[in-house]
Amino acid sequence: MSHEEIIKVSKAAAANTLTDATKASAIRAQAKDDPDGFWTDVAKRLDWSKPFTRVKDVSFDAKDLHIKWFDDGELNACVNCLDRHLPERANDIAIIWESDDPATAKHITYAEAFEETCRMANVLKARGVKRGDRVVIYMPMIPEAAYAMLACARIGAVHSVVFGGFSPEALASRIEDCGAVAVITADEGMRGGKAVPLKANVDKALGLKQHKTDVRLVLTVERTNATIPMTAGRDLYYYGEARNDVAPECPAEAMNAEDTLFILYTSGSTGKPKGVLHTTGGYLTYVSYTHEKVFDYRLGEIFWCTADVGWVTGHSYIVYGPLANGATTLIFEGVPTYPDASRFWQVIEKHQVNIFYTAPTALRALMREGDDMVKKADRSSLRLLGSVGEPINPEAWLWYYNVVGDGKHPIVDTWWQTETGGILISPLPGATDLKPGSATQPLPGVFPAIVDANGNFLDGACEGNLVITDSWPGQMRTVYGDHQRFIDTYFKTYPGMYFTGDGARRDADGYYWITGRVDDVINVSGHRMGTAEVEAAIDEHDAVVEAAVVGFPHDVKGQGIYAYVTLLAGVEPTEAMEKEIIDVVRREIGPIAKPDHIHFTPALPKTRSGKIMRRILRKIAENEFGALGDTSTLADPSVVDALIEGRKNR
Ligand code: WTA
Secondary structure (H helix, E strand, O other): HHHHHHHHHHHHHHOOHHHOHHHHHHHHHHHHHHHHHHHHHHOOOOOOOOOOOEEEEEEOOHHHHHEEEEOEEOOOHHHHHOHHHHHHHOOEEEEEOOOOOOOOEEEEEEHHHHHHHHHHHHHHHHHOOOOOOEEEEEEEOOOOHHHHHHHHHHHHOOEOOOOOOHHHHHHHHHHHHHOOOEEEEEOEEOOOOOEEEEHHHHHHHHHOOOOOOOEEEEEEEOOOOOOOOOOOEEEEEEEOOHHHHHOOOOOOOEEEOOOOOEEEEEOOOOOOOOEEEEEEEHHHHHHHHHHHOOOOOOOOOOEEEEOOOOOOHHHHHHHHHHHOOEEEEEEOOOOOOOOOOOOOHHHHHHHHOOOEEOOHHHHHHHOOOOOHHHHOOOOOOEEEEEEEOOOOOOHHHHHHHHHOOOOOEEEEEEEOOOOOOOOOOOOOOOOOOOOOOOOOOOOOOOOOEEEOOOEEEOOEEEEOOOOOOHHHHHOOOOOOOOOHHHHHHOOOOOOOEEEEEEEEEEEOOOOOEEEEEOOEEEEEEOOEEEEEHHHHHOOOOEEEEEEEEEEEEEOEEEEEEEEEEEEOOOOOOHHHHHHHHHHHHHHHHHHOOOEEEEEEOOOOEEEEOOOOOOOHHHHHOOOHHHOOOOOOOOOOOOOHHHHHHHOOOO
């Protein structure tokens, strides 16, 4: 990294032009009028080993769909996150790790993060992992999770992080789908004082007969030092058997901007989770840019994003964005309620956190614990608050603002998706007036629109479906192994536009209010879940004939999971059966997909052609019996009456 680049980042951070309303609107105009010039300037924040000459090559036409950014440039994401900060700030803190146990924390400098990442990269290389190979990372929230991601990036391997709360079954299907050659895991994770058997889950996943996997290496980081079985020839202890035998430096691969950086599985409305694929140059440019501008990040500040690295928020705003910017990023292993519901605020006090980024579901849960839990911690280091993952209700927003922030700090409500790589709609602190519950306005270079069901653009104040009409560098490039699914999912509903799957309202001031998913995806505690996936899991139970799953409003989780289940004739719908079905879902997906309600019914409402009428099921789950809409196409209307009775009785 050249000396100049670092200074450029730090200067820009100190004088973030996007914190000024007039300048921000000038920059929006520039991004619109001269997109190539705008994005060229933005991409200069990174270190390119070979500069790009082409900026953008994109078509959203389904017949010729392609998305390329900076595609003759070369760079390495790990070099941009670590090496280039060394000349100036090797001894600055890259990562603060706060353990599940409040008595333990670590401070890791950029020099240390560099060495640890290089060592892990060398271990992978020594065991035959090559450029282009896929590596699954199934880890707790420990610094080694970040090293593992960056080590893959360094040697050009493609990582796919799988959330540690997923079951062996869900893990196996992801390992199989991406054809991983290696898995990096830990002996156990620690969450809320309880051990999570990660390595045992990997063993189970690799032993499942119904999944064909080709994993040659299971690299196990010692987190708790629990005794675990090791398979000779395949399994390797990281600290005990590998780390010290390799060099502390590792050359970085020069990657093309459009080489794959990672695959991250996310739920859609149909079928199994899809492998959202992000590439190197555009993604890193975009997350670095948005991390600095949206959070007004200034060098030296402590940035804490409470997400898990298993989700896109963790990828973009715990690891890649902050580290590309030379920030200090906090990695928290635990949960908000352990040892008590004051933990978040205690961590803020302990590590003097300046910028705090969390999810509405956590805020709603903590709000219930009373203001004292917040107020007993000193939060005077805070300067900016952020929200992500689901719509934030005005009540939670105001509590966040008034109680957590003492009415002093802007809240950035950031709307984006796994597919978008980084934040697309958000206030710019200082430049955008805030409205509680609104993600406000698109960032410069982002062009959303609202369309009706037929794809007609709606003007002014309106409500409809949210689309994005042009590309931005952080956009996903394909669904791994299934490009047609990428085209069909995102570019066919409204030809020529990227369809987000979200509904939105725009008010008279041009502010966007995200109203939630308009497809069969539900958002439970900020986790995306496909109703089809949960149904497929329930169907695995031998006594189940059919299941239909819908979301319903839930005070803390945002949405809960409501499952209608039809059992084989003669099988009793008992509490024991309910428990068995919940266990199947835990086994197939994980505890996050556990239904809140199981409603046994002899039949589901269907049209005469046999299609389940989900709209009606949603209304019944929402307790809105008067608003069932047109029921004239029902094959057997009495089914609905019985369901309503059943709902009233719970
Ligand atoms: C929802 C998480 C309202 C939305 C980054 C989107 C939001 C889905 C917000 C993506 C927000 C995310 N306001 N809704 N600020 N942020 N969403 O892929 O429905 O896990 O489509 O990415 O979360 O979830 P994902």
